[in-house]
Amino acid sequence: MNTSINFAGIKMKNPVTVASGTFGYGREYSKFFDLSKLGGIITKGTSLKPKSGNKPPRVCETPSGMLNSIGLQNPGVEYFAENDLPFLKKFDTAIIVNACGSTIDDYIDVCKILDTLDIDGVELNLSCPNVKEGCMAFGSSYQGVKEVTSRVRKVLNKPLIVKLTPNVSNIAEIAKGAEDGGADAVSLINTLLGMKIDIEKRRPVLANNTGGISGPAIRPLAVRMVYEVSQAVSIPILGMGGIINGEDAIEFMLAGASAISIGAGNFANPYTSINTIKEIEEYMKKHEIENISDIVGQVKMN
Numbered sequence: 001m002n003t004s005i006n007f008a009g010i011k012m013k014n015p016v017t018v019a020s021g022t023f024g025y026g027r028e029y030s031k032f033f034d035l036s037k038l039g040g041i042i043t044k045g046t047s048l049k050p051k052s053g054n055k056p057p058r059v060c061e062t063p064s065g066m067l068n069s070i071g072l073q074n075p076g077v078e079y080f081a082e083n084d085l086p087f088l089k090k091f092d093t094a095i096i097v098n099a100c101g102s103t104i105d106d107y108i109d110v111c112k113i114l115d116t117l118d119i120d121g122v123e124l125n126l127s128c129p130n131v132k133e134g135c136m137a138f139g140s141s142y143q144g145v146k147e148v149t150s151r152v153r154k155v156l157n158k159p160l161i162v163k164l165t166p167n168v169s170n171i172a173e174i175a176k177g178a179e180d181g182g183a184d185a186v187s188l189i190n191t192l193l194g195m196k197i198d199i200e201k202r203r204p205v206l207a208n209n210t211g212g213i214s215g216p217a218i219r220p221l222a223v224r225m226v227y228e229v230s231q232a233v234s235i236p237i238l239g240m241g242g243i244i245n246g247e248d249a250i251e252f253m254l255a256g257a258s259a260i261s262i263g264a265g266n267f268a269n270p271y272t273s274i275n276t277i278k279e280i281e282e283y284m285k286k287h288e289i290e291n292i293s294d295i296v297g298q299v300k301m302n
């Protein structure tokens with residue numbers, strides 16, 4: 001039984017990664033399990049300079065998911081390189097850095113630095129719904145995504161994954177922008193824009209008013225989008241959105257994802273990713289699947 005994959009040139013021992021912003025830089029979760037068991041770790045969104053993020057409250061519960069408006073709080077790429085990367089390198093797992101910025105030049109500058117580091121790839125965040133500049137502003141049109149991707153491509157020799165927003169009417173077209181701009185892969189979905197109101201105060205619960213919804217609530221939307229994107233591009237897909245077990249992971253792979261990420265599921269149970277790996281192996285045994293890659297895109301439409 002072979003669970004290993006080559007995702008856009010990144011070798012992983014299994015297709016399970018942890019989603020950006022839900023695993024920090026790995027330190028907290030390393031107290032629960034050996035991070036070397038993971039296919040890969042996708043870091044918190046990392047920018048050129050440190051960012052303090054949005055005002056609290058920045059998270060709240062919703063039925064089958066959570067709303068967050070963290071606003072890309074992070075210590076900046078230089079701090080990451082000096083303090084977090086040496087820690088992550090102790091583990092035998094792929095390290096993918098989620099990169100963010102407010103302007104195209106920010107993306108280029110952060111990626112120039114990332115290209116010099118001992119990491120396996122970069123996930124370009126063109127999809128955060130919680131900041132006014134950059135991210136989703138670039139990520140909402142074919143042209144915007146193509147432009148940022150192609151300009152980053154010129155300075156980045158490592159595998160480049162472009163992370164897409166679901167807050168658009170045609171995500172397949174946006175994915176094509178990433179492919180045409182030279183991305184090696186796309187990842188989807190980031191969170192969906194939502195809002196919760198405190199009916200006593202008659203005010204939104206989050207200080208930012210709106211936030212991104214993640215967790216099982218968004219899974220069927222994400223599966224549909226992964227399928228649509230798989231029909232539109234020929235580069236591999238990293239699928240995510242509400243995955244909390246092996247069954248969910250297999251669903252995404254059948255829809256067309258070559259690898260998957262677990263996000264909010266890590267908060268509900270820190271062992272979610274490890275359990276998911278075991279459950280994928282059980283499914284492979286039960287269905288006599290030799291290579292996990294063999295199931296990618298194998299859904300038969302009615």
Ligand SMILES: Cc1cc2nc3c(=O)[nH]c(=O)nc-3n(C[C@H](O)[C@H](O)[C@H](O)COP(=O)(O)O)c2cc1C
Binds near residue numbers: 045214240242
């Ligand atoms: C608290 C929180 C912080 C996040 N931060 C980032 C981030 O920095 N960069 C990014 O690309 N996505 C970020 N995301 C989005 C997740 O990586 C993921 O795409 C999304 O939550 C959907 O997956 P899930 O339903 O499994 O959580 C964040 C999500 C949450 C819940």
